[in-house]
Amino acid sequence: MKKLIANREIEVNEEGYLTNFSQWDKNIGEELAKEQSIDMTDRHWEAIDFIHEKFKKEEPLSIRGIKKSGVLDIKEFYSLFPGGPLKKATLIAGIPKPKSCI
Amino acid sequence: MKNLVILGAGTSGTMMANHLVSKLPKNDWKITIIDQYKTHYYQPGFLFLPFDIYTTKQVKKNGEKFIPKGVNYIQEKIDLIVTDENQVKLESGTILDYDILIVATGTKTAPDEIEGMNGPEWYKSVFDFYTYEGAKALRNKLREWKGGKLVVHITEMPIKCPVAPLEFAFLADSFFKHKGIRDKVDITFVTPLDGAFTKPKATKALHYLLEEKNIKEVTNFNIECVDYENNKIIDYADTEVEYDLLVTVPTNMGDALMERSGLGDDLNYIPTHKATLQSKAHENIFAIGDATNLPASKAGSVAHFEAEILTENILRYINGEPLKEEFDGHANCFIETGGGKALLIDFNYNHEPVEGTFPFPGVGPLSLLKESRTNHMGKMAFRWIYWNMLIKGIHIPFVSATMSEKGKHFEEVK
Known part of the structure; x- marks a missing residue:
């Protein structure tokens, strides 16, 4: 399904997770964080960078x-x-949540 | 003469030995398989052992029986893989050269990773059922347990057979009902994930099982320690869950051999190309089954599908041809739901489990993502299939290594 985030149409699943990481950018991340009542600081972004690294590998x-x-x-x-x-x-971070097989 | 060496004679290693012995020219290739243990366990049976559904004899056999003639079988501990020299060193000092190495050393439980888990209460009020010893000790405990708070717990992902803990909770519900003490037992399922079911379609189709069986869920629980003195587990957010009987799935890790040999990741799993099964670091080293870091389930069915594709890729590698990028993460699992019923799920890297029929589109006889007695019969029949077909490398009719999309209710097919 599509969702309007930071004035862009983004593909997300039923739970609001991005299904296409290439659509992610920092503005999207910022907006998604706001929905979780989180104000992003440098420390938050460092954590997200680390998560992206793991995801890419x-x-x-x-x-x-x-x-x-x-x-x-x-x-x-x-x-x-x-x-x-x-x-x-x-x-x-715009990546799938950790999950099990069902 | 060239050497192909397989490390580990479990499900994957044994299957590979059986596949390759008939495919590699005997005059050119010597196949060796190494494992320190003489017993081959039917690991899916560990789920049934605690409830006296299977006997100890039904889940173990002498591993040598399943190693084909013509394969050199060494029963010894492996000390080191020296990749620069293409050599494997054994504990006795014996050195084996390899041209091709297949790592099939699987995954193990590591209860020492969590403070207080492998402590004075281990196998007294804190148990695992992922090892033969744990499942057997738990069986003896359950035979005499009078009831109380049963906590079924997953320490961290990834784990072998991710649904087994849930199946354990379902079977426990049946077991205590049958014993007539279900009203004295409180069952709680504790997971680091955000639900017992984590995929949207499965959650929708199956969450009723938890409600129906009165199993409580504690989610997003990342355990910090087991407080065995006060009978509770505590997580990093200081949430506490009390237990009288804790059945946990400890951290799962690959073999320490990978760490010693510099081949593993944080959890001692081998970084592996997910479609070809070649290791990322060395082109003559391949990995299969639980030993890999693939984002597929750690399960025998996955290893079975991988074995068919890996066999072909080994032959291609020998002939200098490009490897087939074919493995799609296919898994196919029966899930016991108690009361003589089971579910069947079929999924891969891209598709989550959905409803439909298996293996024949529109016909079945097995139904996907729905409880049925036929599925339970399938799970029970699988033990025979395992010992007589699967590890011997005999193809299971109508079940393909890559996932079929026919007869399944996908909303969208990528």
């Missing part, structure tokens, strides 16, 4: 990955994206 995202990232620790990750940090950070 097709490596699975996990809390362990954050722990080993050298970018931020788990407590900070939770404070940047309160609630479900991986779920929210992947939404803002």
